[in-house]
Amino acid sequence: MSNGSLGWRDIKPGAVVTEPGSAAAYKTGDWRSLRPIWDHTRCVKCGMCELFCPEGCVFQNDEGYFEADLSYCKGCGICARECWTGAITMVEEEE
Amino acid sequence: METFSVYVPKLAPKYEGLVPGHRFCIGCGEALAVRLASKALGRDTVITCATGCLEICTSGFPQTSWNVPWIHTLFENVGAVASGVESGLKAQMRKGKIPEKKINSVGMAGDGGTSDIGLQALSGALERGHDFLYLCFDNEAYMNTGVQRSSATPYGASTTTSPAGKVSIGQKTWKKNLPDIVAAHNIPYVATACPSYPFDLMEKVKKGAETEGPAYVHIFSPCPTGWRYPVDLTVRIGRLAVESGVFPLYEVEDGSYKLNFDFPKLRPVRDYLKAQGRFRHLSDDEIQNIQQRVEKEYKKLKVRCQET
Amino acid sequence: MAKRTPLEVSVAVAEAAKMADVDVVAAYPITPQTHIVETLAEMVANGELNANYIPVESEHSAMSACLGSSATGARTFTSSAGQGLELMHETLYIGPSSRLPMVMSVCNRALSGPLSVWGDHSDAMAVRDTGWIQVFVENGQQAFDHILWAFRVSEDHQVLFPVMVHHDGFHLTHVIEPITLPEQEEVDRFLPKPRYPYALHPDNPVSMGCYAPPFIYSEIKRAQDEAFRSPEVKQSILKAWEDFGNIFGRYYMPVEAYRTEGAKVLLVTMGSFSETAMVAVDNKRDEGKDVGIIRLRLWRPFPYEEVRDLVKDADIVLVLDRCISPGAQAPVYSEIRSCLYQEENRPQVFSFTGGLGGRDIVVDDFEQMIDKGFEMLQNGSEKEFEIIGVRE
Incomplete structure (x- = not known):
């Protein structure tokens, strides 16, 4: 059901929201105009990019490298700015 | 930096109390600070949230960004609602209505909700000695309503209600010292933190949550939208504020002050001010004026650290 | 065995909150509520009541703390009056919108300015539309009874709305009356402790008080109003009164009629003045006048059907308000009149306002009102309202 079609009968008492973390359904990735790219030759897998991500959308993949979940990444570039080995660059999103 | 790579992934809690999909602005320092705080707090936490950016960006009905139990009622009453949450849980545990368990009662509000409209409710809750933690996310103005000045706005900052103009330098008053006002309540734990120092922030939030009685952490939360700096500079701006002495990181434990990061020589405040649009209009004289004030306050803090 | 004891009504209210555990x-x-909260604080201090007493720094924080407490599932009580209720104002809307059960005794008091600590219904009328279930009581026993009743209704999963019990400042709070106190066992039988279904707890994390953009605000408010005026809420209110009567022997109704049989003129009152008015009705009945009285107990949700049913045969309805609505009709009058407007044979409704800021309305005043009613019956009336007991 899309949010716009909720009727008053669909509202729980007190308009309480009982599904934790349900806002994850809202993808903020389309806010982005820049995208982070990791250079694995420079990455030391320290995880500073993960820690400094305001979205909490940087994660460690099976190989131990970090990447951003692009469905949420807003492209702020803090990860690139704070990466002390310079492993991350921000590139323009193409249309 | 050898140990650094080991240090980071090991020590940061994996838990996220705040999920992605929230509506904070791009590069928001408050979002980062809240995320780090929620890691430190963990699952067994009930959050009372004030009206403001934090509430609006995380709770658009019918969805929530929160993994932990969370309540928002109004703007100025976080101290009081959190008092009720703490008392309600404690009374029910004592009476056997719910199982005994350590649950963190945590209030969260912005600088307006804390140092202006919510100050009375906060002061009451601190004075009554509730076992709770209050986190103030200070982005130095009413950002949610469009960057109006608060009593936490620093001297010289241009906001929409303290605009710099031909005959005004912007905010004409010095930032209200909330951590000191809170410390004057003689509560067991007061600290300042900044997300640019994530482990320090998480440790302080954890310590505050574990403290028996009231605890308060004042968290500097750089705001690219209101402070007018490029969105990727959030962590850097926070670091400049700390390194220049504009926002020193310290703790007050049972009345004794401790500076967590001391710098033999402070960075010039100019480095911090010039990076932000809200201070762009300041003349050299005014910057010098701010420099002197920052040094004076920093010295006062250091004296207190030695004396207590 | 229940025992009958002389008690100050405020102490009786505190006693009820204690028996509700x-x-x-x-x-x-705040005057005239102080004796209630002092007594509760004393009970906690003496270990007679196992509760957390939060001595907040304002009424705004009192209601805010109650919201937090109720949200964790704790049985929550507060009391206020006049300016205190006004300072709470914005917080009062949250309980009903978030469906948080709790009980507040309101010791009705006039509103500043000028400052008056004495009684009238201005405070109650100012919070009329906050979405609380609201009842008015007439004496100390009813005040005691309705605190227990209010918890039962408020916490019922079919209801989950906060309840205000209005009782007149000083005229009730500070008088000593014989009160029948029940046995704890009877109270426990009447008052179960249902667990609040959405309690804030890490085992079941919910988000409460999310903000509503325009696409959903109307639906949320409609859901709240539909629940508030639902048959389930009405049934719960009536069932609680019925069960209360069956256990304690005192029965209550949303609207109570006194000597209304064949009455051409009807008085409508709320609160403690009803008892004085009943004496006037007795006197006039003795004179052979067909007059009766309707006492409105349930104020929100408003008992439209019951009111219509009780006044349908009257020709003149005289409504007493203890509150002024500047530049408009008095609130209870306005409600009663609009309630009757669609009726084919609607009576003429006349508005009396009086008893402001602690001013008494004595039996003689009520008799004069009744006389005016009969005069209207004979000759009609140009006027629609009158402020009584005010010097020219």
């Missing part, structure tokens, strides 16, 4: 009391002192 409340978990949290958050209150700020």
Whole structure:
């Protein structure tokens, strides 16, 4: 059901929201105009990019490298700015 | 930096109390600070949230960004609602209505909700000695309503209600010292933190949550939208504020002050001010004026650290 | 065995909260409510009541703390009056919108300015539309009874709305009356402790008080109003009164009629003045006048059907308000009149306002009102309202 079609009968008492973390359904990735790219030759897998991500959308993949979940990444570039080995660059999103 | 790579992934809690999909602005320092705080707090936490950016960006009905139990009622009453949450849980545990368990009662509000409209409710809750933690996310103005000045706005900052103009330098008053006002309540734990120092922030939030009685952490939360700096500079701006002495990181434990990061020589405040649009209009004289004030306050803090 | 004891009504109200075994009391002192919260604080201090008493720094914080406490599932009580209720104002809307059960005794008091600590219904009328279930009581026994009743209704999963019990400042709070106190066992039988279904707890994390953009605000408010005026809420209110009567022997109704049989003129009152008015009705009945009285107990949700049913045969209805609505009709009058407007044979409704800021309305005043009613019956009336007992 899309949010716009909720009727008053669909509202729980007190308009309480009982599904934790349900806002994850809202993808903020389309806010982005820049995208982070990791250079694995420079990455030391320290995880500073993960820690400094305001979205909490940087994660460690099976190989131990970090990447951003692009469905949420807003492209702020803090990860690139704070990466002390310079492993991350921000590139323009193409249309 | 050898140990650094080991240090980071090991020590940061994996838990996220705040999920992605929230509506904070791009590069928001408050979002980062809240995320780090929620890691430190963990699952067994009930959050009372004030009206403001934090509430609006995380709770658009019918969805929530929160993994932990969370309540928002109004703007100025976080101290009081959190008092009720703490008392309600404690009374029910004592009476056997719910199982005994350590649950963190945590209030969260912005600088307006804390140092202006919510100050009375906060002061009451601190004075009554509730076992709770209050986190103030200070982005130095009413950002949610469009960057109006608060009593936490620093001297010289241009906001929409303290605009710099031909005959005004912007905010004409010095930032209200909330951590000191809170410390004057003689509560067991007061600290300042900044997300640019994530482990320090998480440790302080954890310590505050574990403290028996009231605890308060004042968290500097750089705001690219209101402070007018490029969105990727959030962590850097926070670091400049700390390194220049504009926002020193310290703790007050049972009345004794401790500076967590001391710098033999402070960075010039100019480095911090010039990076932000809200201070762009300041003349050299005014910057010098701010420099002197920052040094004076920093010295006062250091004296207190030695004396207590 | 229940025992009958002389008690100050405020003490009786505190006694009821104690017998309800409340978990949290958050209150700020204000005349004429002080004796209630002082007594509760004393009960907690003496270990007679196992509750957390939060001595908040304002009424705004009192209600805010109650919201937090109730949200964790704790049985929550507070009391206020006049300016205190006004300072709470914005917080009062949250309980009903978030469906948080709790009980507040309101010791009705006039509103400043000028300052008056004495009684009228201005405070109650100012919070009329906050979405609380609201009842008015007439004497100390009813005040005691309705605190227990209010918890039962408020916490019922079919209801989950906060309840205000209005009782007149000083005229009730500070008088000593013989009160029948029940046995704890009877109270426990009447008052179960249902667990609040959405309690804030890490085992079941919910988000409460999310903000509503325009696409959903109307639906949320409609859901709240539909629940508030639902048959389930009405049934719960009536069932609680019925069960109360069956256990304690005192029965209550949303609207209570006294000597209304064949009455051409009807008085409508709310609160403690009803008892004085009943004496006037007795006197006039002795004179052979067909007059009766309707006492409105349930104020919100408003008992439209019951009111219509009781006044349908009257020709003149005289409504007494203890509150002024500047530049408009008095609130109870306005409600009664609009309630009757669609009726084919609607009576003429006349508005009396009086008893402001602690001013008494004595039996003689009520008799004069009744006389005016009969005069209207004979000759009609140009006027629609009158302020009584005010010097020219």
